[in-house]
Amino acid sequence: MAAAAIGVLDTSHLNGGQKLAVKYYTVAIVLFVAQVLFGILAGLQFLYPDFLYGVLDFNVNRMVHINAMVVWMLMGFIGSVYWLLEDEAGTPVVGLKLGEIIFYVLTGAVAVVVLVYLFVQVGPGNDMTRWFINEGREYIEAPRWADIGIVVAVLTFFFNVVATVMKGRATGITGVLIADLLALFGLYLAGMFYTTNVSIDQYWWWWVIHLWVEATWEVLVGVIMAWALMTVLGTRRVVVQTWLYIEVALMFGSGILGLGHHYFWIGTPDYWFWIGGFFSALEPIPLVAMVVHAVYDSGAHKMRNSNHPTLGWVIAHAFGNFFGAGVWGFMHTLPQVNLYTHGTQWTTSHGHLAFFGAYATINIAMFYVAAQKLRGNVWMGAGIAGAWRWKWALFLLNAGMLTMTVALLASGYEQSFIERAIEGATWSGYFAGQSHPWFVQGMQWRMWGGWVMLLGLALLLWDLFTIGAGETRKAYSPSEDEAARTAA
Numbered sequence: 001m002a003a004a005a006i007g008v009l010d011t012s013h014l015n016g017g018q019k020l021a022v023k024y025y026t027v028a029i030v031l032f033v034a035q036v037l038f039g040i041l042a043g044l045q046f047l048y049p050d051f052l053y054g055v056l057d058f059n060v061n062r063m064v065h066i067n068a069m070v071v072w073m074l075m076g077f078i079g080s081v082y083w084l085l086e087d088e089a090g091t092p093v094v095g096l097k098l099g100e101i102i103f104y105v106l107t108g109a110v111a112v113v114v115l116v117y118l119f120v121q122v123g124p125g126n127d128m129t130r131w132f133i134n135e136g137r138e139y140i141e142a143p144r145w146a147d148i149g150i151v152v153a154v155l156t157f158f159f160n161v162v163a164t165v166m167k168g169r170a171t172g173i174t175g176v177l178i179a180d181l182l183a184l185f186g187l188y189l190a191g192m193f194y195t196t197n198v199s200i201d202q203y204w205w206w207w208v209i210h211l212w213v214e215a216t217w218e219v220l221v222g223v224i225m226a227w228a229l230m231t232v233l234g235t236r237r238v239v240v241q242t243w244l245y246i247e248v249a250l251m252f253g254s255g256i257l258g259l260g261h262h263y264f265w266i267g268t269p270d271y272w273f274w275i276g277g278f279f280s281a282l283e284p285i286p287l288v289a290m291v292v293h294a295v296y297d298s299g300a301h302k303m304r305n306s307n308h309p310t311l312g313w314v315i316a317h318a319f320g321n322f323f324g325a326g327v328w329g330f331m332h333t334l335p336q337v338n339l340y341t342h343g344t345q346w347t348t349s350h351g352h353l354a355f356f357g358a359y360a361t362i363n364i365a366m367f368y369v370a371a372q373k374l375r376g377n378v379w380m381g382a383g384i385a386g387a388w389r390w391k392w393a394l395f396l397l398n399a400g401m402l403t404m405t406v407a408l409l410a411s412g413y414e415q416s417f418i419e420r421a422i423e424g425a426t427w428s429g430y431f432a433g434q435s436h437p438w439f440v441q442g443m444q445w446r447m448w449g450g451w452v453m454l455l456g457l458a459l460l461l462w463d464l465f466t467i468g469a470g471e472t473r474k475a476y477s478p479s480e481d482e483a484a485r486t487a488a
């Protein structure tokens with residue numbers, strides 16, 4: 001078969017794992033769009049509580065919003081691992097057919113779960129609903145049958161990764177990756193216990209939620225970033241791997257016991273105040289390291305790189321992770337502060353900037369890696385046609401998210417002040433906090449940020465499908481450049 005022409009969208013440019021990755025990316029993008037649309041609905045319901053009441057209730061929109069987020073990010077990560085696996089291991093993915101089948105099973109299951117969320121919205125909760133409708137654990141509400149399906153799917157994925165690495169070459173990147181995937185998937189089981197004691201239930205539930213986003217997902221994006229800096233900038237393997245080991249050590253060192261910052265008020269013993277406050281306060285350190293890494297490497301290569309949109313999103317990731325998780329997380333992580341901010345819009349402000357800054361960004365960076373290769377490793381540097389699209393998408397998505405973050409923070413401040421400090425966290429204080437004009441104005445500003453994000457998302461989609469079309473130049477190759485430089 002003749003190779004497809006450069007600049008033409010064609011999967012024959014890809015290796016087997018990468019073809020599967022594109023399928024995962026496609027579903028991830030569909031769910032990303034769903035996430036934003038359901039976020040808009042939920043945001044509107046803060047301002048107009050009657051909007052869609054009884055048709056699509058707030059609790060449903062919120063649930064679809066955050067579950068779509070978790071699933072699209074996981075699918076993006078799985079796709080990214082399939083994307084880089086053959087390159088790293090130096091051999092085609094082992095058991096790819098099985099991986100392919102599992103992809104369809106997983107996608108089908110996600111579709112069924114979402115439809116059930118949307119159509120079965122009210123009724124009593126019992127063993128039947130736990131198995132077939134909703135398990136009631138925020139972010140991982142999938143019913144039990146789907147939980148089991150997810151475990152099977154990720155085990156297959158894990159088999160693909162381990163078997164491929166065992167057959168091919170083991171690198172520092174794949175070593176960290178395998179250890180991390182084991183931890184990540186193992187933790188999911190912690191969220192599957194069923195107990196009628198809410199404190200115990202929350203205790204284990206945080207093992208999934210916190211230890212995912214503040215330990216295992218962070219390490220996973222460290223792996224993806226290491227690989228991306230190596231391919232896009234041409235940073236040497238020894239450099240990215242050394243950084244990766246440092247980041248992993250710091251991340252696990254602070255993030256595991258940092259779990260305690262969720263154990264302040266759920267009925268767990270008092271020693272968690274000290275453990276949680278102290279260790280979580282250290283969590284920003286690896287995030288600073290990641291910023292230094294990305295910025296230093298970009299500078300060392302004088303910003304010359306093979307894929308401008310990808311590098312743009314990698315840098316957005318480094319800063320977004322640092323500010324959203326590190327700074328916004330640190331703000332409310334000491335128990336003395338958290339007493340006033342717990343569960344207010346501070347939390348939501350942090351949740352948005354952290355998830356977007358740390359995890360949406362790196363996935364989008366990888367979508368652009370795929371867009372480039374799908375067109376035959378086309379030039380994606382200076383002077384490409386329609387470059388305004390990726391630049392404006394980058395700007396609007398980030399500016400919209402920052403607007404939302406600051407607006408939510410203003411509402412959160414007001415809640416801490418009126419509901420907690422003045423009214424002493426009473427029932428009436430709770431409502432006084434939520435009806436104050438400052439709160440409502442924050443909610444209105446959040447909506448503006450949301451509309452800007454929606455516009456940015458539309459541009460991003462348009463760009464992902466068109467970037468590189470008709471371009472005839474080959475991509476700039478940082479590794480050849482590096483070879484020439486060291487030879488000279």
Ligand code: HEM
Pocket residue numbers: 138213214261262280281283284321324325326328329330331332333334338341342343344347350351352354355358
């Ligand atoms: C990318 C990493 C992170 C993500 C995605 C993330 C996301 C979130 C989300 C969504 C929540 C709300 C959970 C809920 O529904 O109750 C939350 C809560 C919290 N996060 Fe993070 N977070 C990250 C990192 C951090 C870091 C590094 C810190 C501390 C330095 C931190 C401190 C906190 C605290 C204290 C809470 C509890 C807020 C409350 O009491 O209501 N987070 N985080």
Ligand code: HEM
Pocket residue numbers: 035036037039040041042043044046062065066069347348349351352355356360446447449450451453454
């Ligand atoms: C158009 C943009 C968006 C709008 C209007 C929006 C709106 C909302 C609303 C109204 C909630 C419920 C908050 C509450 O219960 O107080 C929510 C929760 C959440 N959203 Fe969004 N959202 C948007 C985009 C995003 C994006 C892009 C992300 C991450 C990538 C995200 C992550 C989250 C998270 C983690 C929560 C749970 C936060 C918590 O419990 O504190 N949202 N969103």
Ligand SMILES: [Fe+2]
Pocket residue numbers: 210214258259261262
């Ligand atoms: Fe946490």
